[in-house]
Amino acid sequence: MFSKPVPADSLYLAWAAAVFPLAAFGIIMIFLRRLPKAAAGVSLSAIAVSLVCAVCLLARHWHLEMPLESTVQWMASSDFEIPVGVLIDGLSLLMLVIVSGIAFLVQLYSIGYMAGDPGYARYFGFMSLFAWAMTSLVLAPNILQLFIFWELVGLSSYLLIGFWYEKLSASQAGKKAFVMTRAGDTLFFCGWLILLVWGGTVSILDLNHSAHSLSQAMVTASALLVFGGIAGKSAQFPLMTWLPDAMEGPAPVSALLHSATMVAAGVFLLGRLFPFFSQSDAAMTVCLFIGFVSMLLSATMAMVSRDIKQVWAYSTVSQLGFMIMALGAGGYAAGIFHLTTHAGFKALLFLCAGMLIHACETNDMFEIGQAGGRRMKLTVLCMTIGALALSGIWPFSGFFSKEEIMAALAAANSPVWYIGGLAGVFLTAYYSFRLIFVILLPGSTKAHGPGSQSGPEHARAVMHAVLVILAVITLVMGFFAESLQNLLTGQGVNAPGVHGPFPAKVVSPVLAIAGIVVAWLEFGRKDSARIGFAGRISPVARLFGQRWYLDHAYGWLVGRILDRGIAEGCQQNENRVIEKILHTVAGSVTACGRAAAGWHRAMIQSKLMVVFAVVFGLTLILLAA
Amino acid sequence: MELHAAQFPFLSTLLLFCIASLGLVLVLPKNSNTAVKWVSAVCSGATLALALFLFAAYDRELGGMQFVEQYRWIPALGISCIHGIDGFAAPMLLLTGIVFFTGVLTMWHLKHRVKEFFALFILLVTGVYGMFMALDLFFIFVWFDVSLLPMYLLIVIWGSTLREYGAMKLTLYLLFGSALILPGIVYLVSVSGLDTFSLPALAQKGVFSGFEQKVAFFLFYVGFGILAGVWPFHTWSPPGHVAAPTAVSMLHAGVLMKIGAFGILRVGMFLCPQGWVHWAPLMAVLATIGIVYGALVGLRQTDLKFVIGYSSVSHMGIVGLGFATMTVDGINGAVFQMFAHGVMTALFFSAVGHFYDQTHTRQIGELGGLCRVMPVAGSYFILAALAGIGVPCLASFWAELLVFIGAFRVYPVLAIISLGVLVINALFILRVVEKTCFGPMAVHWAHLQDVTFGMAIPRAVLAAAIVIFGLMPFLMYEVIQTATIPLINGLNSLAGQTAADSINTLLSQWMSRLP
Amino acid sequence: MIVPYTHVMLLGGVLFLLGMICTLTRRNLIMIILGLEIMLNAAAITFVGAGLHLQQIEGQAIALFILAVAAAEVSVGLALVVCIYRQTGTVDPQCIEGNKCQLKPDQTG
Amino acid sequence: MTNWTLFIPELYSLGAAGVFFLFCLCRPDSRRDYGAAMILSALGLFLTVWSVGFQGSLFEGVYRVDLYSQVFKVLIYCGFFLAVCLCADLSGVDESRHSEFYFLLALCTLAMMLLVSCVHLLAIYIALELSSYSLYVLVYLRRGYQKGLESALKYFIMGAASSALMLFGFALVYGTGQSAYLVDLMRDLPGRINEPVVLIGFILALSGFFFKLAVFPFHFWAPDAYEGAPHQVSAYIATASKVAAIAVLIRIIALSGGQSDRLAWFLIVLSVASMTVGNLAAIAQKDLKRLLAFSSVAHAGYVMIGILSLTALGYASAVFYGMSLLVMKFTCFMVVVKASENGRNISTGDLAGLHYRAPVLALALLLALFGLAGIPPTMGFTAKLLIFTAAMKQGLLWLVIAAMFNVVISLYYYLQILKAAYFIEPEGQPPPIVVSTPLKLAAIAMILLMVAGGVYPGPVIDLAGDMTMGLFP
Incomplete structure (x- = not known):
């Protein structure tokens, strides 16, 4: 095996890091929609707990020799099982700290920034949703779990971009972000399906360690498809134009989701599956x-x-x-x-x-x-x-x-x-x-x-404090390069x-x-x-x-080809062909009905004629047969 | 199939409770609207509780048919009254209970011909309950039709846009379906030579020849498929949704379309496994067309209910695709999709119903910014939309996931095509959300009311079901699984190889015939 | 029996056909009733022939009954025709349809 | 030795007819006539029910009393009784003619009772003619409606022509089968059914019953007669007369012994044609009674599906179908009678608002229409299931599918009626329809019968099976 089980205390810490924001989300959305202050408090405490857990985990596993993995089966269908669990290695620890740290700081900043907004509670609810999804994403030990939270961060991104929903451009930007990343995710899903159905495993560690035993074509195909998801999430060419539009959301949202963490999830995934991708030169070149x-x-x-x-x-x-x-x-x-x-x-x-x-x-x-x-x-x-x-x-x-x-x-x-x-x-x-x-x-x-x-004075002070903290981090982070590299490459990743x-x-x-x-x-x-x-x-x-006319191309693709082209064609088929056939059938039945009814108004002798003709005609046919 | 007799006749109790409530509603004086509503609410609540109990009490270890009751009925024709639920029926009963309960509460403000409405509504639901628990072909058909016909009056009397046309089209279409089912049933009973309508007896191996199974399965597939919205027989459904009143739309999309799919499953697949294998490629192709086509046509709709109607076509295509895979995953997913789509679409329609009650329009172009005046209704609408898109941790996701896994194993190309549609699906559903709930609000909507606390109850129940089964899908799969595995094992042992393999062989044969 | 049964049957058949043609072609209610009578009589003749052929008295008895019933039938029919004529002034079967010829009673014949 | 007790119901009917004949000679008094008719028909109904268990043979074997005939007599008398129930407001018939009306109705009932018991060609012919003549005149009795006369004449000509055909067929059957007794024919015919003369004779012999049952192409009288006749007479034709026709048709077709493909094909063609023509033409109808007439034609086609399987099961299913038709058609006509003012013909639209003008009638109509369309859980569905099972046992899958398609077509116009009754709001404010308590009871009884026949039809099916067992000695 390529991993050891996670010790119980670390497991609890990891779970807590993920679950507290979820609980905060549920509590806020169900109970605290009318209580903005309480909502902010709940959300912040939850993410603070996450941050503490993350830091504890990092401290505990600073010198990690082998990835730790624990899973339980969440759902099973025949031979297909959906496990959930945590994978702890340098990358996930690092990401966990980044995510919870930035999220904490941004939420702190938001207290001042969002003050007085009518959707204050909702904002913190969505932020907690994001925090849950993102922390769970970085801890995911298999691609399905990763995909699920991958979608959920997309969802929270959609909700947060369109946070000021009365601005039409904001909700459109949210929609665009969701649909474009969804396009990438569909490729990701296909790649995942290939790995599951033909490759036989979707566990990240298994894939990383046994990719060489899979056929080259399959690795390349699935890697490229998964890369489609990465391109969507990390706003890479050609699925890049949603990200500038996503700036319609509040600035802290842009800071957290659309620069620091969520969009980096694509890079994170690439890093997660780095050994797997390395197996395919084509994929790496792409x-x-x-x-x-x-x-x-x-x-x-x-x-x-x-x-x-x-x-x-x-x-x-x-x-x-x-x-x-x-x-x-x-x-x-x-x-x-x-x-x-x-x-x-x-x-x-x-x-x-x-x-x-x-x-x-x-x-x-x-x-x-x-x-x-x-x-x-x-x-x-x-x-x-x-x-x-x-x-x-x-x-x-x-x-x-x-x-x-x-x-x-x-x-x-x-x-x-x-x-x-x-x-x-x-x-x-x-x-x-x-x-x-x-x-x-x-x-x-x-x-x-x-x-x-x-915003009140103390709120501005908090916001300034957050800026200073981040500035200090920016100043000093570079000097930790060596230790971070040790953390990341200490586990068999051959950099x-x-x-x-x-x-x-x-x-x-x-x-x-x-x-x-x-x-x-x-x-x-x-x-x-x-x-x-x-x-x-x-x-x-x-x-x-004009962004290299990429948006025009998409507009043309969606508006002309899809909307007014294929979809309209289907709609016309619905109205002009299927309905027409139905109406023709119905019309001919009623026409036959009218004809038959008219026939019964004929003169009595014609009717007699029909009687005799039918009886004798049929008899003769039967006798001849 | 294994039959496990019931200690207590729960299923009959459920049905009798409905029938008794129906009788009570009928004998209540004409103007006692409140009493009628309370009777309906109590009836729906009690049946929901019972359905929930049955779902919970269904023994996952034991499997098979449980809570089975048998009564002599018409011995002359070999008709007996057998009730029982397996892993497929238990979720469906629960679904019916949920939609029934929420439907009754949604129509609480009804003022026009209250007594008749609830009488017909209870009758319809009785039929649905009966259909899901019946194990005798005669009763399956009887309940099937009982659940169809009240629809006509419900739409014509209490409906809205183009109701006469929509109702007539719906009824004739569905009856056209039953015009194929009844011959199919009678055909099977006649050729079996067993002189019985009992499903367990007929489902034994070797009762029907391959040819008979192919004929009968085709009849069942088209007959029930019409109700399940199989392309190209889906065109009754969107106009029907549009014409129907809220609760009827909920029931129609939430439960009735499932009856069709359930019929294919229960009658078609149980009795005619070889026919199933034979027609599976056709099913898969039609289902895929339905998935793609429903989403594409949905893109062009301007009426909210039409949008949901076409998305239902698309979603029911996923059920069809799951059935066509003949794998455990595919069927598990398909049955879960039946449940998930039922709850999701009921929530959708109840939210739309509230919009319509308040604004008196369903034209997407005329709405906008509704989240501002009705945040609660809007939230439920968005939740339903997200479930419809297949966002993880909402019930539909797991269903679609498994269907696609199954489909990818057997029909990779079709699976990829259907997967691509997920993008279009997201596009058109989010577009609708944007145009109704988001954006600037028209001034004349400022006076609109959000849902009251009481009216939020049904929506909350539906939303809870979506989220609970989304977070804990195993609750559902443990039950469905008990029925799927024996079914597929039986199928595989029939052919000596997995049915999916035989499909692949068949497909390669076809491909080789191409020039 | 001098005449073979087949011949009697043929005679009955021909007569029946003639009666049929009469009912179909004549534009007069009374002639139609007459045609019907001829058909009945053809049946009666066939009965008689069959009775002779089978050496049973029944056939001829039936023929007698048929005559009586036919008489009743004609009386009912004629009574109706008379009523029709009183009401519309015509016995043309084409004209009794929906009262088409009521305004032109002189066209009867 | 003639056991006259077996003949009591028929004698009673004759007596009842005689009573009305006497009334004809007295001063017209519609209340007296109605009361007497109610009492006499109710008594007669009890009498026939009492006589159900009779077994025996009368008049040198010409007349057979068995379960089959006795149950049919009950049904016919039921039809009579129910038709009389509708006569409380006999405004479609001239006041002075009421006694004659009841007289003819009683006479017709008597004739049909004879018809179902007769097992001799001549007796069948005479009974058939007797019932027909009564009906011709009954149709003519319509007051203030010129079509009454016209339709009576058409009815007459069509009837006379088909009885001529039938008689010629009887002659051929008699000549080849060497006997006029059905018992003898039954021994002799099955083996020779495919000889041309026998087949022609047999087919022609069926004409008279097809005419009664209004099977294509003998159905041309039906729309005019239904439309032109007084409502009660239409009801009677649609119920009692149909039941009798089914009874005797089964008796005659049973003679073929079930071995003739050619005969089966002949019947199949007629059956499909009847269904299709009836249903299609019914779509275009405005007049409710004319519509019901075409629906009767279609139902004749369905009955034929049961009969043409030429098996005991098929005959039993046809019998059951006849029973269900009796109930359902009567219910429809009950609504027609109550919804029409002064005995005028009504169109579909005139039912508007029925759901509040007479809720019970509306509910009964709903069930009856669903029953006619064969929708469970009504008696009509059970009937359809039975005939389809019978046909399917003969391998006629496509025939069943064709019949089901016809059901779909028929549903279109049934739903139109239903829509009128339940959905369309009437112009103005028509007063509620006064439904007398007995009629309300009758309506409730019909509702219960229709539902029971759909939900728990076992006993009736068994009865139908026992009845047809007697056909095969």
Whole structure:
């Protein structure tokens, strides 16, 4: 076997980490819908318990030699069993801490951010639902359980994006997110079915350890299908356009779900099944390619967007693309490490954006700048720290993780990936600091500062505290790289050497600084035109601004092909063919009826004729027969 | 099949209770509306309790037919009155109890011809209960028809949009179905040479030749299939839903369509396993078409009930696909889907019913933002929608999961096609949710009332059923399993190989015949 | 028996056919009744022939009964025809349908 | 030695007819006539029920009294009694003709009672003619409705033509079968049924009964006669007359011995044609009685399914079917009588609002229509199940399916009636229909009978089986 059973105390801790938020969700939705304060309290305590459990687990199993797995059978149908359980290894412990930690911080932040919202209790209910689903997802020992919670985090994402349901765009964005991820999930499900029916196992450890005994074609097929789910969840090309739209949700939701944790679930899954994916070169190449395309495409989109949250959303897609590239290139620890650091600084960025949006009541970065967003000193400082980390500047956490990724890419089979990665580094720095400069150094500002910051004073203090905590994490996280790598790779995952050739170490920071400089030249200088190099060429700007026309393609696919094409065809078939046949049958029956009825009005002698004809005719036929 | 006699005639008690309530309703004075409603509520509550008890008391270790009662009935024709429930019937009884109870409560505000409504309603439900517990072909058919005909009056008198057309179409269609079932039953009884209508006796091995089974199964499949909404015989169903009053829609989609599927299962598959194997590919293809087609047509609908009607077609296609797999997983899933879809769609219709009562329209374009004025009703609607999409931890998910596993083993291509439809399903159901519950609210809806506490009870019961069986699917599977495994074992021993294998052989033969 | 039974049967059959043709072709209620009488008589003749053939008296007895019943039948029929004629002024079977010819009593014949 | 006790019911009927004949000579008095008719028919009903157990043979074997005939006599008398029950408001018949009306009705009943017992060709012929003549005149008795006369004439011509056909057939059967006694024929015919002359004779001989039963193509009289006759007479034709026709048809067809495919095919064609023509034509009808007439034609087709299986089971099922028809058709006509004002014909729409104008009648109508359509749990369903079982034993699956399709068609117009009764709101505010207590009791009795016949028909089926056992000596 590849695992040992989980000790009872750890098992309880793991269960508690998952179940407390579920209980909070149930209690809030059933009893506390009218009591917002109590709802927030319940939700926060539950996630705090989760966090404590997660940290205890991490501390207890810091030096884990073998994955721990325990399952009980939840449901059985013939030879097919659905077990539920927990799998504890470095990855799940790390993710558990990230998820519960960020969730805790974001919920803390939300107390102030969401204050006064009519759906306050509902918000915390959904947040608890998400916390339950996400913690259970990272603990899942088999793909089915993972899939179930995978769907549930999708559900909570749907609910939270459409949280302000009276905004039509919000509910549409929620729908879009759900349907697009569902499209990926369907592929995931198919892949899972292949593994179950033909592969015979869906246990993650079994798959990772026995993938080589399965046929190559099957591994490739199922890996690619599962990757479909990953692409959907992590908003990779071509299923990427839901994520920018998902920014319709409240900013903390974007911070928690759509940057730090939920969208990272795709990368997590890839990491979970890393040895399995490694068996198929084709699948790994596809990972690399998709990550590459998504990373660059979304970076270009971020270059021209004016919406502060959208920029971070594109950036999220781009960074997820980096992670997937890293994993595709074999840099398991690099990808996961980037996931970890990214969770911290991206949450920070979103929460800062939330503060700005809340204060200035606009999403447009230029307007925020003009409204005097820079006067919110702490916020802007934290945002700058986050942007520096995102750009990969020493000593912020992003530097370390990006370095590892670049090293992994450099070790990959083709230089294309590495060069693309470098371009990505440059673009990342460019668009991050474009935003920072626009807000920090606006050409002109209004006389008055941003409008009164809503919420009571202590709430704002809590929000600021959260920002500071995240900023500190961003600052120090990079120095834990070694220990995290030990945690992750201590269990038989053979990560290739992460220390790449010398130039790599220098080239990418230089490029990042170059990006910052370019951004300063275009946006930061006193008399700069405040228009980016991409924005100068209007077709390119339009291409980037329209998200490479991906949404148009989907609109065309759904609206024209599906809705007005196939579906309308079926509808016409329903009305014109099936109904027509029915009506023809019914009509001919009634017509026959009318004819028969008319026949009975005939003259008596005609009727007699019929009588005689039938009797004698039939008799003759019978005699002849 | 094994028969285990009952210590106490629970099943007859259940039926007699319904009949007694019906009689009581009939003899109550004309204007005693409240009394009628209370009698109906007590009747439905008591039968629900009994159904729940039977479901809980069904011995999962023992399996087979339990609570069996046998009475002589018409010896001249070999008709006896046998009641009994197995792992398929027990969930169905529970479903009927739930939908009956919630249906009665949903119609509590009815003012027009109350006595007749509840009399017909109880009659209909009696038929449904009877159908699920009967083990004699005569009684199966009798109860089957008893549960169909009241529908006509219920729709015509208390219905809405295009009710006369919808009711007539529904009734004629369903009777067309029974026009095939009755010959099928009589045919089997005649060729058996046993002079008995008793299902256990006829279900013994070797009673029917392969040809007879094929003929009879086809008749049953089409006959019951019409009621189960099998494509292309589904077109009675959406207009019927649209025309029917709320509780009748609930019962219609929640239980009646299940009677059709149950009929295929109980009569078709139990009696004609070889016919089942023979027609399974056809069933699978039609079911897949139904799944795809229902979702696609649902995409184009503008009337809420039409949307749900077509989604029912799609969901019942999943049941059909499960039956066609002839695997334990597929059948388990199909039966669970019958239950889950029943509860889900009842919740759907009860929420829509409330919308309609308040707004007097079901046109999706005219609604919007209803969650603001009726958050509770809206929540139940959304819950039903999510169950309909197949979100995990709600009952339908487990059903669909198992059906797809079974289908993937036997018909991988069809399974993948149906899986793809899940996306369309999500698209059109969420679109409806968005357009009714979300978005800006029209000003003239501001005065609308949310569901009152009393009216929320039935919805809460349905929602609880969805969530409980979604979180703890094993409660259901343990019961269903007891019936599935013997059925499939019998099927496999018949052919000497698993039926799924024989289908694969058959398919490969067909493929080889292609140029 | 001098005449073979078959011949009697044929005679009865031909007569029956003639009666039938009469009922079918004549546009007069009275002629129709006459045709019916002829058919009855054909049956009676066949009975008589059969009785002779079988050497039973029954056949002829039946024929007598038939005559009597036929008489009753004709009386009922004629009574109806008379009533019809009084009411509509016609005995044309085509005209009694839905009172079509009531306005033109002179067309009778 | 003639045992006259066996003949008591018939004598009683003759006496009853005589009483009305005497009334004809007195001053017209409708209340007196009605009262007398009620008393006499009720007594007669008891008498026939009392005579059920009689066994024996009368008049040199021409007349056979057995369970089969006696039960049918009860049924016929039931029909008579029920028709009389509907006569409380005999507004469709001229006041001065009421005595004649009852006289003819009693006479017709007598004729039918004779008919079901006769086992001799001539006796059958005479009994049949007697009943027919009474009915011709009864149809004619319609007051203030020109169609009454017209339909009587059509009825007459069609009847006379088919009895001529039948008689010619009898002649051929007599000539080839060498006897006019059914008992002898039964010995002789089965072996020779496929000889051309025998087959022609046999088929022609059936014409008269097909006419009575309104089987295609002998059904042309039915719509006109039902429509033109007084409601009570229509009811009588649809119930008692049909039962008698079934009885004697079974007696005659039993002669074939069940060995003739050709005969079976002939019957199958007629059966399917009757069902189809009857049901199709009924769809287009507005007049309720005309509609019921076509439905009778269709039901004749269903009865034929039972008969054409040419087995004891089939005959028993046809008998049961006849019984159920008696109950259901009577219920329908009861509604027609009560819903029509002054004996006028009513259309389907005139039933509007019946559910509150007369709830009991509406419920009875509902059950009767479902029964006619063969929907469980009514007597009609059991009847259909029986005939289908009988046909299926002969392997006629497709015939059963065809019949079921016809049931679906028929359901369309039955549901239209039901919709009118239960759903359509009448124009204005028609007053509630006054249903007298006896009639209400009758309606409830019918409801119970229909439901009992659907739910627990065992005893009746056994009875029908015992009856037909007697046909095979």
